[in-house]
Amino acid sequence: MPRFAANLTLLYTELPFLDRAAAAARDGFEAVECQFPYEHPAAEFAARLADSGLPLVLMNAPPGDAAAGERGLAALPGRQADFRHAIDTALAYASVVRCPRLHVMAGRLPAGTERAALQPTFVENLAWAARQAAGTGVDLLIEPINLRDMPGYFLNRQDHAHEIVQLVNAPNLKVQMDLYHCQVVEGDVAMKLRQYLPTGRVGHLQVAGVPERQEPDIGELNAAYLFDVIDALGYGGWVGCEYRPRGETSAGLGWRQR
Ligand SMILES: O=C(O)[C@@H](O)C(=O)CO
Numbered sequence: 001m002p003r004f005a006a007n008l009t010l011l012y013t014e015l016p017f018l019d020r021a022a023a024a025a026r027d028g029f030e031a032v033e034c035q036f037p038y039e040h041p042a043a044e045f046a047a048r049l050a051d052s053g054l055p056l057v058l059m060n061a062p063p064g065d066a067a068a069g070e071r072g073l074a075a076l077p078g079r080q081a082d083f084r085h086a087i088d089t090a091l092a093y094a095s096v097v098r099c100p101r102l103h104v105m106a107g108r109l110p111a112g113t114e115r116a117a118l119q120p121t122f123v124e125n126l127a128w129a130a131r132q133a134a135g136t137g138v139d140l141l142i143e144p145i146n147l148r149d150m151p152g153y154f155l156n157r158q159d160h161a162h163e164i165v166q167l168v169n170a171p172n173l174k175v176q177m178d179l180y181h182c183q184v185v186e187g188d189v190a191m192k193l194r195q196y197l198p199t200g201r202v203g204h205l206q207v208a209g210v211p212e213r214q215e216p217d218i219g220e221l222n223a224a225y226l227f228d229v230i231d232a233l234g235y236g237g238w239v240g241c242e243y244r245p246r247g248e249t250s251a252g253l254g255w256r257q258r
């Protein structure tokens, strides 16, 4: 069975954010991850993580102006200064909460822009960020995300993410492979795991049921089969549980036994 991390942004939303790590520990999770923790002072979050006994294994860098619809800055021409500030903020926060992985979001295609025109900015910004993170023990991750959930998002496919990682060619830049997005965009999930996990360029996995993004065993994916594939490939990293529970979080955890 893979090692599961509870995503504190989507799970345990019955509780205040800072109470969620303890709830995950009570439910037997060995780690937690989250999306954007920045409204909580890093020292306070670090203390609550320490109380829970669980490590934080992944969080996102700030996404830019989320209220205005921004979902990352890394691929946006003309926003390099804001991108660099976001990375510096994330690395400082990560060092306090001892988080070893940062998801760096690409952003949405600005209206009237060709997708290919953004690639040089994405590669250049990621190379800069990888240099900033070098020596901190933090890996940077890029995640293909489906266009149904995030219209206009720049990075959608596994092959594109791996192409970018190879172009940047930094040992601390990897792919965050979310099986939910992978199934929505391209399918053939087990074969993609077999193709990409052995490359060593996948730094984190995430899972959810498809299409509703509920518990992993609800919907068209065979979660038990995929977990066997992940184990058979010898993947030693974390699988983030990034789904919206159908009801109360703890009551919906039966899929781990099944
Ligand atoms: O799958 C997702 O939506 C995420 O992993 C994420 O970080 C978006 O904020």
Ligand SMILES: [Mg+2]
Binding pocket: 143, 178, 206, 242
């Ligand atoms: Mg994800």
